[in-house]
Amino acid sequence: SSRILLNIEDYHQVAKEKLSKMAYDYYRSGADDEITLQENVDAYRRIKLRPRVFVDVSHHSTNTECCSVTLLNGQTTCSIPLLIAPTAMHRMADDEGECSTARAAVRANTVMILSSLSTTRIEDVAQAHQQALKQYPTSTSQLWFQLYILKDRAFTKRLVERAENAGFRALVVTVDACRFGNREIDHRNGFRLPENMQLENLYDAGLKQAQNEHVSALNDFIANNLDASLTWSDIKWLRQISRLPIIVKGIMTGEDAQLAVQAGVDGIVVSNHGARQVDTTFSTIEVLPEIVTAIRTISNKKKIDIYIDGGIRRGTDILKALALGADAVLVGRPILWGLAANGSQGVFDVLEVFKRELKLAMMLCGCVSLPSRNMPTSSLVTMPKSKL
Amino acid sequence: SSRILLNIEDYHQVAKEKLSKMAYDYYRSGADDEITLQENVDAYRRIKLRPRVFVDVSHHSTNTECCSVTLLNGQTTCSIPLLIAPTAMHRMADDEGECSTARAAVRANTVMILSSLSTTRIEDVAQAHQQALKQYPTSTSQLWFQLYILKDRAFTKRLVERAENAGFRALVVTVDACRFGNREIDHRNGFRLPENMQLENLYDAGLKQAQNEHVSALNDFIANNLDASLTWSDIKWLRQISRLPIIVKGIMTGEDAQLAVQAGVDGIVVSNHGARQVDTTFSTIEVLPEIVTAIRTISNKKKIDIYIDGGIRRGTDILKALALGADAVLVGRPILWGLAANGSQGVFDVLEVFKRELKLAMMLCGCVSLPSRNMPTSSLVTMPKSKL
Amino acid sequence: SSRILLNIEDYHQVAKEKLSKMAYDYYRSGADDEITLQENVDAYRRIKLRPRVFVDVSHHSTNTECCSVTLLNGQTTCSIPLLIAPTAMHRMADDEGECSTARAAVRANTVMILSSLSTTRIEDVAQAHQQALKQYPTSTSQLWFQLYILKDRAFTKRLVERAENAGFRALVVTVDACRFGNREIDHRNGFRLPENMQLENLYDAGLKQAQNEHVSALNDFIANNLDASLTWSDIKWLRQISRLPIIVKGIMTGEDAQLAVQAGVDGIVVSNHGARQVDTTFSTIEVLPEIVTAIRTISNKKKIDIYIDGGIRRGTDILKALALGADAVLVGRPILWGLAANGSQGVFDVLEVFKRELKLAMMLCGCVSLPSRNMPTSSLVTMPKSKL
Amino acid sequence: SSRILLNIEDYHQVAKEKLSKMAYDYYRSGADDEITLQENVDAYRRIKLRPRVFVDVSHHSTNTECCSVTLLNGQTTCSIPLLIAPTAMHRMADDEGECSTARAAVRANTVMILSSLSTTRIEDVAQAHQQALKQYPTSTSQLWFQLYILKDRAFTKRLVERAENAGFRALVVTVDACRFGNREIDHRNGFRLPENMQLENLYDAGLKQAQNEHVSALNDFIANNLDASLTWSDIKWLRQISRLPIIVKGIMTGEDAQLAVQAGVDGIVVSNHGARQVDTTFSTIEVLPEIVTAIRTISNKKKIDIYIDGGIRRGTDILKALALGADAVLVGRPILWGLAANGSQGVFDVLEVFKRELKLAMMLCGCVSLPSRNMPTSSLVTMPKSKL
């Protein structure tokens, strides 16, 4: 349509119209009563910015690199401190699914984290990414691979090797999903993947049979195949089978952040899985300060990257997350809305919206550069007292 | 109907459709403006869980006993820390009323607390329970008897003896109802029991005449027969006439919790009677910490069970109550919704929903076992600052 | 109608139907955006009761005096700690207006405070009150007179003398109305008194001409005749012209409460004039503790009565006000709703609702007697932290 | 229409009806999700007044000067501590636009701050103002000029000289707009100035071509011409080219307030630009105390005027702002609503509403005179604890 799409919510609305109810509900929904789903967004609205004025921010107009960040101790550079979160089943939103997303990541010059539950094979996404890089040779975009460690360790090892061989540059191990959360709308819709799609990477693991069945078949598969006995010592095993940097995704407490550091990870993602696992947990931005402090407390030579996701919908949200100690943010649903609205171009446009909004927010708040973990927090944002 | 019933609210909606307005309103309503009724539910939503990750919770998949609790110093075992609260007049929801509920308690392996105001005789409920136990011989389900101490002590004694003889295993003395609260909708509906039902246990006490009259007749009966002069010393009297464990139900302050301990009870139920007595009192979960502390303060060799009821609608609610110091929870209305929706099977299904949700919440929060009073609270939940 | 009227809100709804829009709006409305009007009611809902159990409250069933209070150092006794607040123009609600209200006060055995702006002459209300006392000889009901001190002191003196001669037993000097507040709906309605009514007591002061005009005429009259130069020393003048006890109505700060005590008054009414004067001031119950403390601070042999009004709609509200230090409460609008709904009988019924609800609240909260200023506050109520 | 217009909201509603959607939306809207736009108004509602009684406020009735303030160290006097904020493009609301506003400022005896983005030439507004002063010779009304410092300093200097020559008496330098905020409704409406209007003062700067284009043309013009490299040292430059007092508008932090004082300004306006720049920043009244304290901290012989704008809609709001330390307030949208509703007369009426409401609030709160920065804050208002 010729409607003007200005912000992420605009893309959401178009996506809602274009997607089947089943796919839209799958993408949108959260666990139980979706209280945390709402909180993830609302919490940002309660955090207040303290704009500074009469600061020379003129370089933002010309310098296209003013929002770029370096991650993983220099191994990665993004043009914006915003990465594409791993989300399952992109082909429900777009025919070329994860490939379209990968191409947009290249064009927008950021990282795409591919989900284990993708509807496109690891190698095919890698190839689409490679080809796009040829078209945009200055792009430093990378692919990272999101991993579920399965009971079948041999199979898991194969997945990791495939990703590494295909050129993926980091492993993002999701640690908050020993089971899937209670997303009721999927049960009501009898959610299943459309006939012509499957979870390509898990094919060999036996999902093929399950996927054309009802949602409970999918949940059963997960329950049967995901390894609920994982502990922090399993990070060692991963180190043995791969030389890729390891980021753990799903940290919600200072205690676990410290365990992650002690386990030797390269980064953590503060995440409640987009509020799809435990309901009535905190919004992620509310726990970020606790986690930043916990990590600072146990001094550690190696710098640990801190990412955060959940509820980021505006440029000001990114600014707040960084001011509170994140190195970069991940976004999940906004990417899916862009993809459903207009394929690869839609994803690119969504990323551009974030970039434009972030830049404007920086200028209007008098930020010469992106806020960093060493900046005193209170200078740019004021955290709300817990509303509880 | 073939509607999918996933959660307690689903059962509520079906029950609302199936019940007469008069019965539904009687079950649903609370005192005055129903502010506490809403608060009982809302308070749980404000308490936030702190999920831990990478904890080995794999035993939950196979171990069906992982949610089971031992109560009353080992005299009782339930497969889930959730008991059926005493609620009046089950035959308005189901033809076989309290018998259906008792059968579900057996099947789900938990305790049913029978109300004094049941529409089935004590002995008949006991018999149904016995027969069901034969069908499910591994079940450790028990019946407990909820007692209103009447002015007529001889009659009260007879009630207790009948319960004890019939095999009931504990007395739950309701202490928050020297009068009935102001439930206006019952007055507007001219609430009365349907023709073919009566408060079977109070028959001899003279209620027979009253019950087919208007609600005010019921209230008058209560006002005339309940003993408003009771004090803690009356617990002694009860000890003299029965050897059953005594639990007092309706404690809302630390002061009264201490008096209860001093009076030598075996357990207390933190309860505001489902918000049916005093309006604008606290939600029960808000006062639980005060009460747990009060009991801990007066050291006492005998372990006192702490139960809580009011507003529990999700597995996460149970987890929170236990993390804050309860040994088990009671649920009232959810049982009635199950009973109205589908009789004994409906009650069983409601109990299964709670069990499934609790188990999932434990796994996703990294709970190896049920939280207990000795665990540091802050590790699993964060209590809201009083919203007041 | 044959509708069941259970609570104050029920009377409000009937009154709304029966009254002309102009009269209803005049009675209901508050200043500016009516934020404080709402707060007066909402604040009570945020204050939480702490019910005690197993207290012998059996005497409440038989003892009809268990809610009675003694005021003004023994000069006054009411059967309930609730007085009829002075409100203008009762004849808009009922043909016999203030006389009907006075009769209900006698029957319910409480004090009626007659407004200076009554639509019935002081002497006529006194006569109706006298006659009713003959019918209910055990009633200890009194009339008190609410006074606006006018610029014309001679006229004011005459008013006081007339009240004293007619048997009124106390003067309630309203100190928060040097002007009338901005009640916009009256301007929109072009509020004026119906043809056959007038502010009988102010007739000689020149209001006669004004009253049949538009609301601004009434406001102008007030602006021209009320004395905006009053200070605390004017209480002395009043002492000189009358031996009646003096109560000042409209105190909202600890500072003014202390000035009142120093000026030698016999009582104060914590009041924001039913939120009809300053908008976005506090609810009265929120400032009561500050005022009780301020009065306690300046030790003073003579006991000062502390009354409170604004937003009292439930028996639990009365209990809370007393627990927080009030000797009794006043109610304004509920009386007008009763009067409009059913004349003198309606006022009586409204008073009975309060009495019944208060008694039930006392029993369910385990109050042996009415809470008093010397009782530790926290035992019965928990004040909310300021929501601001 | 013959509708009664009592308060600012009434004028808003009439303006909404009379204006084109495009103009109305431009005037009304704020940045992003308009959270701060709402907060600017809501914050005042949470601040509570503490009315004092029995204070002699009788002089307010006769003394028309009781609300008047002296500003800029005696160089300016207004009959009310409320100035007309600079807002762009008055001719969209009224044919004679800024001239009509200027005339109302004279009649109401207050300051009008003319926007750089006016649709009338500086000199024409000055002339209208002069002529009105002849008609109201006792008025002490002044014009002040709001300045955007452009990259083209020569052009900027010319603007300042033109304003100074035309008799403007102070410069209000807007420091919070190195770019325009993200006001989405303007993009959706394709906002542009009507054919027969232009930004008269910026004509020579090249805007002529841009303005008949889409909103993005206007934004591009601003982005290209506003100087985003400004720092506090640029205040020096302004001092060199003009002897007018300098006020900086757009301060939201204590830090910037101190920098402003150190840069030698004569006043600051605590402002978030009517919530049109950064969304999810604080409401202005919430940060006022921080700023007043910051300025008090760095002792400075010269008195710095503190103004505040944003969300002021009632007389009580003015009282609160002054009690919290402001010398006067500015209002933006209410002036536009008056202008749209009824031209110059409408603006005058709006100013009269504020005057009437302020006066009444002062009387009802027992304010002998306007609250001032030296008065203890707590005596008149209670700031809410941060709601965050």
Ligand SMILES: Cc1cc2nc3c(=O)[nH]c(=O)nc-3n(C[C@H](O)[C@H](O)[C@H](O)COP(=O)(O)O)c2cc1C
């Ligand atoms: C539809 C959907 C599918 C997801 N699939 C995965 C997944 O396969 N693996 C994973 O680690 N996280 C998954 N997530 C969680 C996201 O990585 C991310 O944590 C979350 O979406 C962030 O919240 P946001 O959507 O509010 O930005 C998924 C989220 C959504 C919405």
Ligand SMILES: Cc1cc2nc3c(=O)[nH]c(=O)nc-3n(C[C@H](O)[C@H](O)[C@H](O)COP(=O)(O)O)c2cc1C
């Ligand atoms: C319809 C109904 C009847 C009840 N009857 C009794 C009763 O007879 N005796 C009793 O002690 N509690 C009674 N209760 C209170 C319950 O035991 C329990 O405290 C309450 O229902 C818990 O709140 P919930 O319904 O939100 O789970 C009743 C509650 C309801 C809703």
Ligand SMILES: Cc1cc2nc3c(=O)[nH]c(=O)nc-3n(C[C@H](O)[C@H](O)[C@H](O)COP(=O)(O)O)c2cc1C
């Ligand atoms: C319609 C109306 C008229 C009133 N008239 C007077 C009056 O003449 N004198 C006075 O002191 N207070 C007057 N008041 C204030 C009441 O005395 C009392 O403070 C207020 O109504 C208490 O609040 P409530 O209506 O919420 O109970 C009036 C209030 C109302 C609602």
Ligand SMILES: Cc1cc2nc3c(=O)[nH]c(=O)nc-3n(C[C@H](O)[C@H](O)[C@H](O)COP(=O)(O)O)c2cc1C
């Ligand atoms: C339509 C509109 C145009 C504005 N134009 C300007 C402007 O040109 N220059 C400026 O410094 N401020 C401008 N402002 C901000 C106002 O000066 C002022 O800060 C704001 O309107 C105060 O908030 P209020 O509208 O809630 O009173 C504008 C505001 C509005 C609403």
